[in-house]
Amino acid sequence: MNKLRNLLPGHNSRRYLLLLCCLVWSAARAEEIQSPNKQLTLSVVLQDGGVPAYSLTYKGKPVLKPGTLGLELKNTTSLTNGFTQTAATRRSFDESWQPVWGEVKTIRNHYNELAVTLTQAATKRTMLVRFRLYDDGLGFRYEFPRQKELDYFVVKEEKTQFALNGDHKAFWLPGDYDTQEYSTVTSNLSEVRGKMKAAVTPNASQTTFSETGLQTPLMLKGNGLYINIHEAALVDYSAMHLELDDKTYVLESRLTPDAVGNRAELQTPCLSPWRTIIVSDKAADILESKLVLNLNEPSKIKDTSWIKPVKYVGVWWEMITGKSTWSYTNQDNIKLDSIDYSKTKPNGTHGANNTRVKTYIDFAAKHGFDAVLVEGWNTGWEDWFGKHKDYVFDFVTPYPDFDVQELNRYAQSKNVKIMMHHETSGSVRNYERHLDTAFQFMNKYGYNAVKTGYVGDIVPLGHHHYDQWMINHYNYVLTKAADYKVMVNGHEAVRPTGLARTYPNLIGNEAARGTEYESFGGNNADHTTILPFTRLIGGPMDYTPGIFQTKVSAYNPQNNSFVHSTLARQLALYVTLYSPLQMAADLPETYEKHLDAFQFIKDVAVDWDDTKVLEAEPGDYVTIARKAKGKSSWFIGSSCDENGRTSKINLSFLEPGKKYVATIYADGKDAHYEKNPQTYAIRKLNVTSKSKLTQYCAPGGGYAISVIEAGR
C-alpha cells in the first residue's frame, strides 16, 4: 500500500508504468486461502523482483502485514528473490487423531492448505512454500524437492519475516543459542532494546546474539489480538530465534549457527520446520490450540504401550537447595578412569545414598507415585561442571553408597520405578559413546525413564545447544531410547516443537526456568501465568512443582531464596502447567506435615480426556479445568500474578445431571507469596454443571480443585 502512494502521478512516469506492471503481475499472482471457519485469511504474493511474501488477517484485522520469505544460501545464489510462481495447489484436510498422552482424548487436525511452487529462473531451482491455515492459526514451511540444480546446500540464514502491525506487548526472553532459562520480560516491542541488558542474567552456558534478539515461543498482544510465534517439527535443522526490527516491528528468523557459522546443512529432498503463528482475540484460544502438535508427523513408534504418564518424587530438591549434594566426596579435579572411590573420604552429604533413596521409595509407594528420580547416583559429580570435560560421566557406575541392584529390587517390590538420570554436562560425544551401554544398563535393572541433562557449554566447543548438530543429537537419543523402550525427559535441551507427537516417548522437557530457580533467587510471581503462553506452546514442561516449604533456608540456612508462590498455587500448577510427567518436588518429611494439602497431588491426574481454559490472560492469570483420562473426575487449577485477584468460574463443563464433590485447596486468609505463603484452606462443596464459583487468589497465589463424582 505504501508503495502505491509513492506511485502517484508526479513520479517518473516510466518507472511508474514499469512498477505498476509488476504490481499488476504480482496482484495477478496473489493467492489467498481462508481457514475452515473463514476467520483467518492468508495472502501470498510475489513482490517486486520476485520476492515471495505473505500476510495474515483475523476477522478482517491484520495479524501480519506482508512479510518476505526466503533463505540466504552459502556460496551460491540465495533463495530470496528472482522467483516466479510456477504452481499453486490447494487442499483441505480434516482428520482426528488420538495422542498417546495429552490434554484431550482426540485432536482434530483441520486445515486448508496452499502450496506455492516458486522457480528461480537464474538458477533453475525450485522451492515450495506450504501453508496450512487452521482456525487457530497458520503454519508454513519451506520444501526443497530433489532436483538437479539443488542437491546439497548450506543455509547461511533463513529470512522469514513476521511483520507485526504495531508496537505490541510482548512476553519475551532474550534470544540465545544456548539457554532459555531467563525470566520473561513483559514490555512493548519498542522497549526490548532498553531492557535487554538487564534481561540477560548469568547462566552456565549462554550465547546471546543481538540487543533485539528474542526467543520463541514468543507471545504477543496487540490490536486486540493474541499472537504466538513458534515453530513445529524441528528435525534436521537448527532452532529458530527472532530478530526484532524495533522501528518497523518486523521480526525475522535467526537460526542457530554451528561451529563454522552454518545455520543448516541440507540435502534435497528436504524440509524446513514449520513456522507457526497462533492467533485469536481470546487468550484462552492460544492455550487450547493444537496447531503445533498437528503440524508434526504421527508417531513413528509403532508399539506405544510402554509409554505411560508418570507422577514421581525425587532425590533432587534437597540437592537444589544445598541441603545435600550430588557428589559423594569433596574432592575436586577427578578423572573417572583413575579415581577409586573406595579410597576416598565420603563427604557425608551425599543425597543418593541407600538409606535416603529407600525413604523416597517408601514414600512413593505409600502415596501411590509411579517413580523416584535419583540424581547424583553415579560417579563423577565432584567435578562435572563448567570444565568442558570430555569424559565426565560413564552413566553406569554407581557411587559406593548406591546399590543399584538392591534399590531397584526394593523399588520394584513396592511397585515403584527408579527414574534414571543421565547428566551429560554437554559432552555429547561422550554420551553417545555410552548410550547403548547406558540403555542396556537401564533395561537390566528395570529403569523405564531417563531424565537427561545438558548443563554447560556443548563439548566439542563451538557447538550450541540449539544448532543442527545438537538437534540431530537430541532426536538420536529419542530414537535410541525408543529402541530400548525408554521414556525421555530432556533438560537443557532445545525447547520442544511438538515432536512428542512423533516420538511420544519424549514425555518431558525443561527449556525454561523451572522450580529450581526458586532456589537460585526465585522466579517472578507471574512466571507461571506466562509459561502456558510461551514455553508450553511447544510441549509439556517438567516444571517440578509442589514445593510446600517455600523458604529454602529451612533446608539450607545459607540459602535465602524463597519460592515466589503460595502453597495453594503449587497445587494449581499440576493442572495449569500441563505435563504427562509431574513431580512432587518437595521432601517427604515436608509432605508428611501437610498431608491434607498433599492429598491433591496424590489425586490429580497426569493424563486427560479433556481440557477447558476457563480464564486466561498472559502475565495475569490462568485457570484451567481438565478431565482425568477415563474417569469422570475433573481437576481445576488457577494461578495468578503478584497482584492477586478474584477468580470467577462456571462449572458448566461438568456432565449435566451428575453430582460432584469439589475439594477446594485455596490460599488462606492474608496469604501472600512472599509474606505468608504457606497458609491455605481446604473446603468441600457439592457442585453440578450449573455451579458457579468465586474464589480469591492471593498475590502470587492460586487454587486447586478436585471435582469428584459424588459416591466415587
Added chain:
Amino acid sequence: MNKLRNLLPGHNSRRYLLLLCCLVWSAARAEEIQSPNKQLTLSVVLQDGGVPAYSLTYKGKPVLKPGTLGLELKNTTSLTNGFTQTAATRRSFDESWQPVWGEVKTIRNHYNELAVTLTQAATKRTMLVRFRLYDDGLGFRYEFPRQKELDYFVVKEEKTQFALNGDHKAFWLPGDYDTQEYSTVTSNLSEVRGKMKAAVTPNASQTTFSETGLQTPLMLKGNGLYINIHEAALVDYSAMHLELDDKTYVLESRLTPDAVGNRAELQTPCLSPWRTIIVSDKAADILESKLVLNLNEPSKIKDTSWIKPVKYVGVWWEMITGKSTWSYTNQDNIKLDSIDYSKTKPNGTHGANNTRVKTYIDFAAKHGFDAVLVEGWNTGWEDWFGKHKDYVFDFVTPYPDFDVQELNRYAQSKNVKIMMHHETSGSVRNYERHLDTAFQFMNKYGYNAVKTGYVGDIVPLGHHHYDQWMINHYNYVLTKAADYKVMVNGHEAVRPTGLARTYPNLIGNEAARGTEYESFGGNNADHTTILPFTRLIGGPMDYTPGIFQTKVSAYNPQNNSFVHSTLARQLALYVTLYSPLQMAADLPETYEKHLDAFQFIKDVAVDWDDTKVLEAEPGDYVTIARKAKGKSSWFIGSSCDENGRTSKINLSFLEPGKKYVATIYADGKDAHYEKNPQTYAIRKLNVTSKSKLTQYCAPGGGYAISVIEAGR
C-alpha cells in the same frame, strides 16, 4: 653467548650487574646429561626471565642451539617464563622388549633421563620437562602434575623450539591440519617460503597455516648431520606441526586447532606427547632408530595372539585407476535411509561384485595371501564425497551384488579372509554411532581387519583431521576395535607416532602419498627414497606397492598417469617400506602374466627378526636387508631416485658358514621408470656372508633379492 657480548662494559652498569647475576644464576642451574654412548649431550638452562631452554650436541657438534620451551595458555598466565628450577632428577634405563610385530625381534630401550621440575612463582604452578637421551637421539615431553593451581587448562599454543644451527637441507611437506598427501619438496630451509605455493597441491581436505609451515616427521641434513624431528605417543593432544623462522632457522611447534581455535584442552595430571629429535652422522642410523617406538607405552592389549601381519590383495587398484567403480549405480544425491537399490539401475562397472571378488579370493588362495580387501562393497558410494554429508555410510549394508555371507564363507573355505573397509568420509559422529554394530557385523561374518578412511573435511565442520578431538577419535576406534579383536589400517588419519607399540592392532596407516597417487598424476621418482626418512619414522605405511602394469591407461584409456617406478623397484618396496601389512596392489590378471617376478611378492616376509640398513641417503637411495621372522631367509630391497646408480652391498649380515641362494630381481637393461619401466631380469646366485654384490639400478628403479638358505 650473544647476550654476553652485549654486556661488555660501556653498557649501563647497573643493568649489567643485574643481568650478570641472572646469567650466573642461570649458569648455576644448567643441567647436562649424556647419551649412554656419550656421543649426545643435552643441556638444559633457565634463560633470563626464567625461560626454560635446551640444546643438543652430537659428537661435539651442535645439533640444536638453545631453544626455548613452554606453552601459551588461554585466559590465564602462560607456562612460558617466570620459572625457577625446583628439582632435577636423573635416571638411567636399559630394558629390551619384544614387539608383537616389527622390523627386529628385540628392541633395546636404553636412555639417560633428566627430569627438570619448574615452578612458576607468580602462579605457584609446577611443570616438569622430562628428557630421555638415547644413543640415537632425544625425546622430551611436558608433564603437568595434579596441583591445586592447575586443574583444567587450554593450550593456546605450544612454544617448543627446535633451534637448528644453519640453513639445512630439508625434506619437507607443507604444514597442514588436514592432510599429509603432498609431494616432498627437497630444498634448503631458506627456500621453503619461495617453494610453498607450488608445494600445496589440491586435496579433498586441506588447511595450510603458513608460508613457512612444515609437517613432521621432518628430515634435515646439515653440518654433516642427519636430523629427524617428530613426536611420539600422540594421545589426548593435537598433532604438532612446525613453523620455520627462515631468518634464524628456528622451528617452533604449531599445534592443530579445534573448532574454536583451542590446541589442547587438558586436565592435570597430564602429559604432552614426546617431542623427538633423531640424530646421527650416518643416514642409515636414522632408519634404524627405534626411539619413537621406545617412547611409547607398552602394549595395553593383553592378549595379542589375534594380531598377525597380513599380506593381501584387493578390489582396489581397479577403482583407483578408473577401470571399475566403488558405486553400484550412477545415481547422484542419494539418501541411505530412503534409497532402494533393488529399484536402481546398476552401472555395470561396480568392482565389488560377487564374481570379481571370487576371482580375487581364488587368486589370493592360489598364491598364499592372507586376505582380500574389498572396497565399495557397501551402499552409499554414489554420493559420499565432498558433500559434508552426515549419514553417509552405515558400514553394514552390502550392495545387491555383494553377498556378504556367501563371499565370507567362500573365502574362509579357502583359508582367506575378506578385509573390511570402513570409509567414513570424515563424518566421525556417524562412524562412532555405527561402530559397535559395524564391529559386531565383522565378528559375525569373520572379518578380522578393517581399513578405515577419512576422505574429505571432518564433519562436524570446524574440526581438523589432526586436532585433539580427532586424535581422541582415532584412538577410540583403536580401543573399540581391540575389544572386538579387529586390526586397523587407518587411511587419511593422523600420521603415526609409534602408538602401535601401545595398540599393536594398529597395523597400518596411510598419512602420506601412497601408490594411489601414481594414478592421480604420479609420485616423484625419489618418493620412496624419502618416505623411510619421513613418514615411516612414526610407524608402518600401507603404501600398497606391487604395480606391474605401470601404465594406468592399460586399465583406463582416459587416465594417462603412470607409475614413476620400474617394475623391479615395485618389488623392492616390500622391503624398503616396512609394514606388517603389505598389499600386492595390481590386478590378478596382470600378475598372472608375470609370475616369475610375482614370486618375490609371494616369498617376501611381512614380519622380521632383524633389519640392516645397508645404504641410505634421503632422496637418493635406500637399500635394506631384513631377516624373515623365525626363518633363516633374508630379503633385500633397494630403491633409487631418477638418476639411477650402482649399488654395492656386502652380505656380511648372513650367518657365517651357511650357504644361500640369492634370487635377484633387477631392472632390465635400459630400464627407466618413464621410458621402459617393465623390463626386468631375474638371476640366481649362490652367496655366503663373505659375498659382495654390485647391482645397477635404473633411473627410478631398484632391485629386490630373496636370500634363501641353500637346500630350504
